[in-house]
Amino acid sequence: MLETINLSKSFKGKKVVQDLNLYLADGESVGLLGPNGAGKSTTISMISTLIKPTSGRITMNGVNAIDKPGEIRSVSGVVPQELALYQELSAYENLKFFGSIYKLRGKELAKAIQQALEFVGLDDRKKDLVRTYSGGMKRRLNIAAALLHRPQILILDEPTVGIDPQSRNHILEAVRTLNQQDGTTILYTSHYMEEVEQLCDRLYIMDHGKVIAAGTKEELLRILSTEDKIKVEVNKLDEAFVEQVKTIEGVHKIEVTELQLKIIAAKGSSLISKLVHLTEKHHIQLLNFQTETPSLEDVFLHLTGRTLRD
């Protein structure tokens, strides 16, 4: 339903987002993963029609949404990275105002507020000023404010930064419920790989303003599927043994630390049997043996040479 084509944004000549192609299908849950400064928020601002792209297109059900921002605004709810709340008003008063600007009135408004409050678990504190809330509670209210008009698309920009694990779980659970029970389309931005992994059907990995990989989790992991990572612990080590391991066909890299070997090798190189064979030959005892499953973190590392949180 929503699509961006070669979306780019420059600030004072500095390219912050470059040729970004992204689509959201109805009912999907899509993640946008990338380190700080990757251009995620800028992308979100363009998609939610707050800022105009320097070039490229955004379409909503085929309609140009840059000229007609109403197309997206009317069906989307945006949870900004910042806490866009009145600190001096209570949760209830905040939601009442935000609901009223979506032209909700009277009973309809009261019901929407009540549902949103219950949904994020703030019903019992609704009369307290936001100023007195914990970081997690503010984050949850920040989400509630975007739900009042029951949007078809919910766009969340790092909704869990800097909060306690309990609030974080609450938020993740709530987003999942929205997606799976209400069929809300989700665009979820984060630099926490685990969150995106847990929540999203499909994801885009961004770095330096560009999408460097996209697809389902499995598809992305397959980027690493040509390699195996094996950790071996032994009772003793000698030079000759290490040299011989290096000569095994398909081995790319070995890291030696005391009595530990980390081996990265091409998949299907029957590494394990050859290793066992070698240990016997050198009278070395194998103490521990572990193959590691690669994570999206490793995918990012593989693609950029950096970790997500540096």
Place this chain on the structure above:
Amino acid sequence: MRSFIKKDLLIFLRDWKELLTVLLLPIVLVVVLNFAFAGLFDSDDEVTMDLQLAVVNQDNESEVLGQLKERLVRDAAFEEQEAKMVAEAAEEIKPVQLLLDYLESDDVKEWVTVHHLEEKAAAEKVNEGDLDSMLIIPQGYTADSLYANITGEPPTSSLIYKIEEETTTSSALQQFIQGFIEQLNYQFAIQEVTDGTGIEAALPKGGLEDIGTAYDFNMTQYFTIALGALFALFVVATVAMKTGVEIRDHIFNRILLANSHPIRFLIGKMAAAVCLIVLQILFVLLVSHFLMGVFPDRSFVFWVGILLMVVLLAFVLSGLAAIYTAVLLRMTSVDAANGIFMLATLLFGTLGGGFFPIYMLPDWLQQIGTWTPNGLFLAILTEWIQFEDPSTIVQTSLYMIGFFFLFTFIGLALFPKRGKAQ
């Protein structure tokens, strides 16, 4: 729209520090300044207790009988004979002489020195400050006031009392003259009882027209309205700062995303500013009044006038709030914008006489001062407090309305088209 206004009001009212500042600080200042300046003027009063009064008598006593008789016959349908009798009886009263005697009486002589002068000479001396005030007895005054008293019609000519500078003494004299006229009526009443000539005595209406001052205008009143207006400027700056917070915290983006027309945001700000300013100034005026009796014994109409003027100022300042809001949406740095608004507030405040009495400034600065909203408000209220006469403030009020439209227009013109400039 209601929700926009409501949230702005709520946010302002929750900020108790700001509330204390704009509500209580001006009152505290009025009280303090009042005491400080009261000391100054008390000592002044003792020195100027001797009032130099010019009396210009343009009335010719020898013509009174003829004039009065003629008018009674012509205008009041008296028989010739009857008119002659009545006029002769009335002439005996000699109100001008009574007034002059009164001014020379021991009570009054203590603090009033009378100078008999021609009008031109008197006016010059008053202007130059040699004399404090002048009393003109116009031609035909005796005949007219007697005629008025006989027929019960309002007099057509009246005593003219002019003062150059308002002092307690000169306005006290005015009260004395008023008292004298009442006494004169008393004389008529006596006449009626003893003489039995059927002359009906009536209180003169508007027997005293004055060109100087009708009511006292004192420093306490000045401070009350000047500080009320000054802090109204602070209310506007605060409303703007809170708008800055809305923008910095991206709340304004939420409003844009709701597809709510951003002009509603602007108009909501203006309406909230009007409410807040009206409440704030009325609070300052009323509390000061009840604490210190700033406006004693004033009529209902007087207070209605005050209310209207306050509302007018609130509208003008809401226009200023619109400009601030539009500027905030255009500037990238909220803090820089707030700095500019504070400077503007201080500038308006100083020029408009908020920090010290405007007449202490040089003339050209005073001129500029009246072109600030608060300075204009001060000028209007000064007139109103003294004369309570709508005709004297029509023009200045129109300027205020002009200010409102000008400010609102600038605010709308500066307001970014899509709500926020990118």
